[in-house]
Amino acid sequence: MRTRIVATSAVLAIALTALAPAALAGPRARRVASALIRSESSLQEISAAEDASALGAELTLAQRWLDDARSALRDGRDKRAEMLAQRLDAQIALLRAMLSAAGAETRADAAERAALALADRISELETRYDALALEARGAQLTSAFPEKTEATLAP
Amino acid sequence: MRRELSSAVAVAALAALAGCGPAQPPDSLRQLEALAGAKDAEAAAETAATAWAEAQRYLALANEALDAGDAAAADRFSELGLIQGKLAMTSLREQRTRGRLEAAAEVESQRKIEIERLTSAVAAMEQLLARDRMRRHVEAVVDASRRRAAAAEEQRAGTRPGGEKLGEARLEVGREMLGRGRIEAAVLGALAAAGAALEEQKASADGAIALAEQALEREDLAVLQERVEEVGAGAHRAFAWAFEGAGATPADRISGLVEILSAAGFSAAPDDYGAAVSLSGGGKRGKQAACDDRLAALAAALKDAPRHAVVAIDARGAHPFPGLDEGKGKCQVALVVPLPVSP
Numbered sequence: 001m002r003t004r005i006v007a008t009s010a011v012l013a014i015a016l017t018a019l020a021p022a023a024l025a026g027p028r029a030r031r032v033a034s035a036l037i038r039s040e041s042s043l044q045e046i047s048a049a050e051d052a053s054a055l056g057a058e059l060t061l062a063q064r065w066l067d068d069a070r071s072a073l074r075d076g077r078d079k080r081a082e083m084l085a086q087r088l089d090a091q092i093a094l095l096r097a098m099l100s101a102a103g104a105e106t107r108a109d110a111a112e113r114a115a116l117a118l119a120d121r122i123s124e125l126e127t128r129y130d131a132l133a134l135e136a137r138g139a140q141l142t143s144a145f146p147e148k149t150e151a152t153l154a155p
Numbered sequence: 156m157r158r159e160l161s162s163a164v165a166v167a168a169l170a171a172l173a174g175c176g177p178a179q180p181p182d183s184l185r186q187l188e189a190l191a192g193a194k195d196a197e198a199a200a201e202t203a204a205t206a207w208a209e210a211q212r213y214l215a216l217a218n219e220a221l222d223a224g225d226a227a228a229a230d231r232f233s234e235l236g237l238i239q240g241k242l243a244m245t246s247l248r249e250q251r252t253r254g255r256l257e258a259a260a261e262v263e264s265q266r267k268i269e270i271e272r273l274t275s276a277v278a279a280m281e282q283l284l285a286r287d288r289m290r291r292h293v294e295a296v297v298d299a300s301r302r303r304a305a306a307a308e309e310q311r312a313g314t315r316p317g318g319e320k321l322g323e324a325r326l327e328v329g330r331e332m333l334g335r336g337r338i339e340a341a342v343l344g345a346l347a348a349a350g351a352a353l354e355e356q357k358a359s360a361d362g363a364i365a366l367a368e369q370a371l372e373r374e375d376l377a378v379l380q381e382r383v384e385e386v387g388a389g390a391h392r393a394f395a396w397a398f399e400g401a402g403a404t405p406a407d408r409i410s411g412l413v414e415i416l417s418a419a420g421f422s423a424a425p426d427d428y429g430a431a432v433s434l435s436g437g438g439k440r441g442k443q444a445a446c447d448d449r450l451a452a453l454a455a456a457l458k459d460a461p462r463h464a465v466v467a468i469d470a471r472g473a474h475p476f477p478g479l480d481e482g483k484g485k486c487q488v489a490l491v492v493p494l495p496v497s498p
């Protein structure tokens with residue numbers, strides 16, 4: 001357990017050294033630095049998502065806020081960095097919601113296309129049935145032939 | 156110089172006064188206000204109540220900050236409010252999309268049921284028409300066979316008492332099977348009708364038909380093919396008999412069968428037949444096995460091609476099908492006869 005805590009602290013220290021060497025000692029800087037690491041990871045994950053192209057300017061904005069927050073942390077402007085980190089956190093929630101909505105739209109579009117294709121197939125079958133019915137009438141078939149609306153028909 | 160200095164001081168004072176006045180609302184606040192007043196605002200508030208309430212709270216805070224002259228704080232609150240407002244609008248959009256998805260899925264499901272129903276109706280209709288087509292052709296074959304048998308009887312008038320009666324009896328069998336939808340058996344019956352005009356063919360024709368019927372009952376196509384061969388041989392003997400008096404050659408006998416089939420609307424020229432296969436060729440070792448294989452292949456082909464009839468005939472070494480054991484004595488030939496699409 002102790003080893004794990006030491007290892008985690010070491011990783012955090014390295015991250016903080018990269019982000020905010022000047023504010024390493026401050027608890028706020030430490031907190032913000034951790035939040036920014038999480039945000040960066042989230043943004044990478046979001047950028048790699050299938051529907052990321054639907055995010056457009058909102059994703060760019062989030063990336064800019066991340067850069068601004070890092071700069072602020074490096075310059076020792078902890079409060080500004082904290083404000084940006086908070087905003088970034090909310091923006092990431094928005095991006096996730098947008099991804100979810102985009103995924104739903106993709107699925108809805110696919111379902112609508114499938115329904116349209118099925119309508120074409122129905123039309124083809126109706127045409128075929130009508131042609132057969134015409135042939136049957138022409139042949140003066142005495143046996144009753146199946147109706148279009150019958151669900152199941154005996155062979 | 157003094158005047159210039161005074162002017163500069165006045166400008167600076169004015170500028171300072173301007174800075175102390177009410178702060179200008181930032182762009183973010185304007186955007187947030189526009190979002191709060193959008194036409195979907197009410198729906199968004201219903202769909203994502205928490206996010207929308209947050210947006211409203213930030214809007215209030217931004218306005219307070221602006222009133223206090225803190226434009227930076229107003230911008231900060233507005234940005235946060237905008238994010239929450241967009242989040243609510245996105246949730247609304249997703250909810251509507253999900254509604255669209257559900258509607259499309261419902262339509263898809265209904266259409267699939269409709270397609271199933273139509274496919275079934277079309278298949279049943281096609282089957283009905285195919286059976287009707289087969290029925291008409293078989294009736295034609297029966298008629299042609301009957302005419303051929305009658306002609307044969309006329310040629311042999313008086314020499315075979317009772318032959319005509321037997322031929323009619325076989326025709327009855329054909330008709331009966333036709334009435335029961337036994338298309339293949341009806342073809343056999345028709346062919347046997349020609350063959351069984353000969354009194355001496357009665358036993359083999361009867362036996363072959365009985366076995367063919369049994370095979371049909373069991374839907375055993377392989378056995379059926381054997382019976383087809385048997386009946387076909389009987390038919391050939393009938394033609395041989397029918398043409399004997401007229402000095403017909405074996406090729407003529409084949410032509411006689413082809414003529415009957417043609418009259419019924421089958422392919423007119425032997426070359427047009429789907430296949431003509433040598434079944435046996437003089438008792439060489441292994442020939443029977445090859446013959447069985449071919450019969451099995453024919454049976455399989457018949458399964459996949461219900462609009463084809465298979466008849467087997469004894470060509471006795473002379474037939475119009477090139478490449479089939481020509482000139483090597485007895486040769487049995489199976490014809491896969493394609494039935495025409497229209498009568």
